[in-house]
Amino acid sequence: MTSVAADSRRRFITGLSAASIGGLAHGAVEPSHFGAASSLAPAGPGFSSEYLLPPGVIHLNTASLGATPRVVLDRTLAAWRELESSPVLMAYGNAENTVLSAAERVRKRAASFLGCEQNELLITRCTTDAMSIVAQGMRWTVGERVLTTNREHDGGSLCWEYIAQRHGVVVDRIPIALDEHESATIVRRFAAAITPATRVISVSHVISCTGMRMPIAEISALARERGILSVVDGAQAVGAIPVNVKALRCHAYATSGHKWLMGPKGTGLLYVSGEASTAIQPIQWQDGHRYGAESAGVGPQPLVIGLGAAIERMQDLGMTAVERHGVVLRNRAYEQLTQIKRLRVISSPPGPSATAIVACVLPDDIDSMALRDTLFAKHGVIVKMSEKRHFNGFRLSPHILNSETQIDAALKALRAEVG
Numbered sequence: 001m002t003s004v005a006a007d008s009r010r011r012f013i014t015g016l017s018a019a020s021i022g023g024l025a026h027g028a029v030e031p032s033h034f035g036a037a038s039s040l041a042p043a044g045p046g047f048s049s050e051y052l053l054p055p056g057v058i059h060l061n062t063a064s065l066g067a068t069p070r071v072v073l074d075r076t077l078a079a080w081r082e083l084e085s086s087p088v089l090m091a092y093g094n095a096e097n098t099v100l101s102a103a104e105r106v107r108k109r110a111a112s113f114l115g116c117e118q119n120e121l122l123i124t125r126c127t128t129d130a131m132s133i134v135a136q137g138m139r140w141t142v143g144e145r146v147l148t149t150n151r152e153h154d155g156g157s158l159c160w161e162y163i164a165q166r167h168g169v170v171v172d173r174i175p176i177a178l179d180e181h182e183s184a185t186i187v188r189r190f191a192a193a194i195t196p197a198t199r200v201i202s203v204s205h206v207i208s209c210t211g212m213r214m215p216i217a218e219i220s221a222l223a224r225e226r227g228i229l230s231v232v233d234g235a236q237a238v239g240a241i242p243v244n245v246k247a248l249r250c251h252a253y254a255t256s257g258h259k260w261l262m263g264p265k266g267t268g269l270l271y272v273s274g275e276a277s278t279a280i281q282p283i284q285w286q287d288g289h290r291y292g293a294e295s296a297g298v299g300p301q302p303l304v305i306g307l308g309a310a311i312e313r314m315q316d317l318g319m320t321a322v323e324r325h326g327v328v329l330r331n332r333a334y335e336q337l338t339q340i341k342r343l344r345v346i347s348s349p350p351g352p353s354a355t356a357i358v359a360c361v362l363p364d365d366i367d368s369m370a371l372r373d374t375l376f377a378k379h380g381v382i383v384k385m386s387e388k389r390h391f392n393g394f395r396l397s398p399h400i401l402n403s404e405t406q407i408d409a410a411l412k413a414l415r416a417e418v419g
């Protein structure tokens, strides 16, 4: 029997063709140079076979859910088959060759990917789950406060609403304008909003609706100065940009496996720094910091092993190159979007605040949901309509599966529909 323990690195590498990353150009390049450094070749003929997307579909919505490549899916399914070959032994056994042991090794890989210790990392279902574990893993007193922004995704925000309702905690939100890109001003706004009762600052690493990269290291430093915990929602960061949680100096960091990492749906990660382990105590760790501890129960082990494969793929590609690919495509889209008179591009111009997400406001006479549906039905282009509470508009989030040709095709479709 082939053992899950024998993680086949070779299989992943041979499963990756240059075409699978849309002609990704390797080599370390400073983020600020991304705008000028496009040397990408068009996607090669083997490209589409790496994914299960139907031919002709242009998936520009990785920020909602990534397309899992076949190599990752195959690894997930192989682990599932091994699990079912001997369920109890494979799911509970600690020997090297069990599925449980392979899942525990994913924790180690994910920890090294994020720059933390294995014992600081919990595997979760998603970012929302991870954020809830943080909020519920703390002790609260009536009148304590959580400081966040008005641009958080529900997945990073509802946990605080819950704590507010259940424990009488107050949630303060600093406003961030849709087209605001100046990070120093935002840090000053956080500083001014801190009160003696502020316990947590909770903020997205990359704002979901605009793609703005938030100054997490500065916000965490501010939090530390004031004796506050910094909790980061990294759903739109991990797999899109290099992330090192120790360098960011946050206390907790939550992310998803099924977005930019392109891993199995229903996977996520939570980092809780060792120094915050008294303040934040996940119930899952009551019986020890290991995958499948008694206090966590049996988890979706094949999905977790697939997550490990997805992370391994990103490590092989190199996060600097991955980030550059997305940002170059996004900058190409940005340039063309700004030429469409009826659109207002709100995301940052190419530069330090820009990530692979670019978003636009539509004129009032165009409904974002109708546009999204038309783009897919007529052109095979998948975009995300913005949440109406933020604005009537849409977001593109190109990633390593996309090419310059696809960006140009999507923009042609947008010009045809928006004019």
Ligand SMILES: Cc1ncc(COP(=O)(O)O)c(C=O)c1O
Binding pocket: 063, 064, 125, 126, 127, 128, 129, 152, 153, 154, 155, 156, 204, 206, 207, 208, 233, 235, 236, 255, 256, 257, 268
């Ligand atoms: C910033 C942010 N946080 C949280 C989430 C929720 O992610 P998940 O479904 O993995 O919980 C999203 C999803 O788009 C997001 O953009």
